[in-house]
Amino acid sequence: MDGTSFDLITVASTFIGGLFVDPFIAFYDRPDKLIQIVSQGLSAGVMYSLVALGFVVIFKASGVFNFAQGIMVVFAGLTVVSLIEIGVPAIAAVLLAIVVMGAMAFAIERMVLRPLVNQPGIILFMATIGLAFFLEGFGQTIFGADPKPVPIDALAIPDGKFKILGDVFRKPVRIYQLDLTALIAGGLMVAGIIVFLNRTKIGRALRAVADDNQAALSVGIPLPFIWVVVWTLSGLVAIFAGVMWGAQSQAGFSLAVIALKALPVLILGGFTSVPGAILGGMIIGVTEKLAEFYWRGVLGDGVEQWIGYVIALIILLFRPQGLFGEKIIERV
């Protein structure tokens, strides 16, 4: 056997070992760490789901893929933080932020969506790209470019951690109160949205518009009103997502990039499925964190940046509509 063949065999065995053997040995050696990483993945997944939910709500009702959702999350988070900074009580700041996002929804409907009604979806998508750039520049003018710390005390967001299973494993597993808050509050928000969409008159109208806006118009459902409602709803989700994302680090414009990590979640879960956004977020979050921790040795640093897209692409091969999306059958 020559030297080159030997080198190739060594590299191949190292790679295969790093991919299929070493991580599983690590699972066995440090189960505490495995639990820790999975819990972090779930936590990241909740955050992705929250952003994805904003996309889904708008897409479901209007067929518009809102590229500006990420910057809306930043805008909403910074609105709350800035209002608290100037002395507005936290509850009032959140309520005012809802008003701001409602006003933004109204303005977007009047200035962006209404003039483009009945245009192809790609035109509306392009319009939301423009909207994203506008909101970024406008936001930096209003809020300044500096990232701002989220006043978690004022917002009554707990920031501590619980340490559990310390007597079972070598090191205790840490459960962060911030993650638990996001999980519980996010769950309530999702439940609220599902009830709203399925049990209220506006929700039913919204679904009718989603199915066929011409038919919906013909039975008297006001399209502009529905659009304002869904964009406001998406703004509500954005407020929550912006505050919770910001609480993990700082509220600033660079969060808009992280928000785009919701894209593979949408591909995985389906663009029209609320449960899909939730489950997709969890799957992507856990996979990313596991890959980054256990497989970075063979797949390289920063594997969590792209592994979600790989999973989404694989899903696309087999289920183009995503795991939970509605299969579109067009007859000719």
Add this chain to the structure above:
Amino acid sequence: MTMKRLTLAAAVAAVAASGAVSGALTTAQAEDGIYIPLLTYRTGAFADSGTPIANGMSDYFALLNARDGGINGVKLVVEECETGYKTDVGVECYERTKTKGAVVYNPYSTGITNAIIPKTNGDKIPVLSMGYGLTPAADGRVFPWVFNLPTTYWSQASVFVKYVADQEGGMDKLKGKTIGLIHLDHPYGKEPIPTLEALSATHGFDFVTYPVPPKTMQDQRSTWEKIDSDEPDWLFMWGWGAMNPTAMKGAVDVDFPMERFIGVWWSGNESDVRDAGEKAAGYLAGDFHGVGDGWPLFKDLRDQVVGKDGSQTPDSMVGETLYNRGVFNAVVVSEAIRTAQGKFGNRAITGEEMRWGLENIVLDNARLDALGLAGFTNPINVTCQDHEGSHPVYLKKWDGAKWEKSTEWIEPMQDVVRPLIEEEAAKIAAERGLATNNCSS
């Protein structure tokens, strides 16, 4: 007014306002005085770090114009160009301003610095990358147009290792220890790696890196779990912008011992640790100048510039680490101009004359005292060979509310660092076909 007109008016107003924020270039140039372009970033993910530096530099130049009528009667014409810490935009700023008679560039980005260094020989405009940039540029024989005084990343990395050895009981006690480096995955963040690898090989400690991609620097949980799992004995940080406060939160989350966590001088601003507050108490950071406003110069700045038209500095920012660094940078620029004027005459100097000024700058204790900055920094003595000029670094400690000086000035391991600098500079010279000055004249 119709809704459409209102919309257009709002859009125009917003675009105009954001243009003002991004520091659009004016028509200022050298014929009005000494032209100093400042490549700043007051917007984007790194604005938190870029803004106080930009304020410190602008305020000091404004003070010289207001208090002294410029330098030796020649006004300073200062113009900001917003880079957003993006290398391509920084290079564009360089190209747009160099023809206006620029005497020096302060890029405040290792990426931008590295990109414009190859242009300096032809354009004959010096680059002052104060405490950042390409470390081998400290070899003035290969890089005559680049000055990275008063000390470099490699010197600082060796100071950190010296400090660790001191805490562990001697250099021989480093064997078997593990030192980690959490760093921005960017040319800047990778700068100390060659030195730390060399020292790891020499002194027998394990060296592990934890890169943080700039795009997701606000989501570092996986990185901190890895650090928690590896349990390095010591951890160094080369972070910038929003990476720093996020890393502090990560360290707190995994209970990393703060007294074993040491940040580069770019990870030692108040905004980096303020959010973590008392939870970050014990965290250490390197520095090469004083922190606080206890020097007479800062009184002048408050009396004549801060709070007046043209200054963007809130009073609370005066004395903070990065504001002071901006002021110090402007002091070095202005003292180099003064030095050049001493040789070439009290007039608007050229880039070539500025290069001479930087290489012959005199910033000793007497001069620092005269500037109202006694003891603010270690005296600087640049030579043709050594563009680093000073070398020592001290460590400061966050006590939960403010920085406190934790060590005296620590001399770097020059026996390790200088040969590495010369070796790497020679390698770059060979690769790029750069002429080497023997510094004999």
